[in-house]
Amino acid sequence: MALAIAFLILMVAAPAAVYGAEHTVGDTQGWNQGVNYDTWASGKTFTVGDTLVFNYDSSHKVDEVNLADYNGCSSSNSIKTYEDSPTKITLSKAGPSYYICPIPGHCANGMKLLVNVVAAGTPSGTPPTTTPATPAPPTTTTPANNDSPPPPPPPPKISPASSLHMNLVGVPLVLATLMAVMG
Ligand SMILES: [Cu+2]
Structure with missing residues (x-):
């Protein structure tokens, strides 16, 4: 992506x-x-x-x-x-x-x-002649930097969250089951 x-x-x-x-x-x-x-x-x-x-x-x-x-x-x-x-x-x-x-x-x-x-062929980027040349590199650099960092964060956030839920729900269930078996 x-x-x-x-x-x-x-x-x-x-x-x-x-x-x-x-x-x-x-x-x-x-x-x-x-x-x-x-x-x-x-x-x-x-x-x-x-x-x-x-x-x-x-x-x-x-x-x-x-x-x-x-x-x-x-x-x-x-x-x-x-x-x-x-x-x-x-x-x-x-x-x-x-x-x-x-x-x-x-x-x-x-x-x-x-x-x-x-x-020039491009509709909006036409008038500013000198401007396009300068913005072009930043545009390429900025998205590249933004693209790389975002991917890593999302997965970690989702996985820990769901596993935490599993643990919170799972631990009492296991305890309850254990107590039921022992009782
Ligand atoms: Cu002459």
């Missing part, structure tokens, strides 16, 4: 551990001109909680922009600018995210990335 519960908990906790995949933008090519990021992103699944890692030298930056600026290669309304390579951006919400290099000419030369972020 305890083992079965532990297994169940492990199986439930496992998906949470898979959480937060890292996607290295452009793989070994990094964040550079002349790379097709549509090709790089195609076939990949970006899930809320995943992280984009941009590797680039000081001749580039990463701007998070809206759709219009992504299409027009404009960084005038940038939502955020990053220049701290390797830039790690955690995808915190479902939907499309757009990134371009704001250096003149670079976006037109391919430095534009669109990722479609999908909600």
Whole structure:
């Protein structure tokens, strides 16, 4: 029983551990001109909680922009600018995210990335991205500890109790029988 519960908990906790995949933008090519990021992103699944890692030298930056600026290669309304390579951006919400290099000419030369972020499969554990990773281990540890101790206590409690009853009832019966036989 305890083992079965532990297994169940492990199986439930496992998906949470898979959480937060890292996607290295452009793989070994990094964040550079002349790379097709549509090709790089195609076939990949970006899930809320995943992280984009941009590797680039000081001749580039990463701007998070809206759709219009992504299409027009404009960084005038940038939502955020990053220049701290390797830039790690955690995808915190479902939907499309757009990134371009704001250096003149670079976006037109391919430095534009669109990722479609999908909600994580688990219903309740989805929103908190960082939280699931931490709670997962405690959840596994706590039940495991709780499971092990409980089993031993119940049996001892039940057996002594019933044997005590037997003794309390049995001793007078034996005495009575003895007295009856002797009398
Ligand atoms: Cu650039």
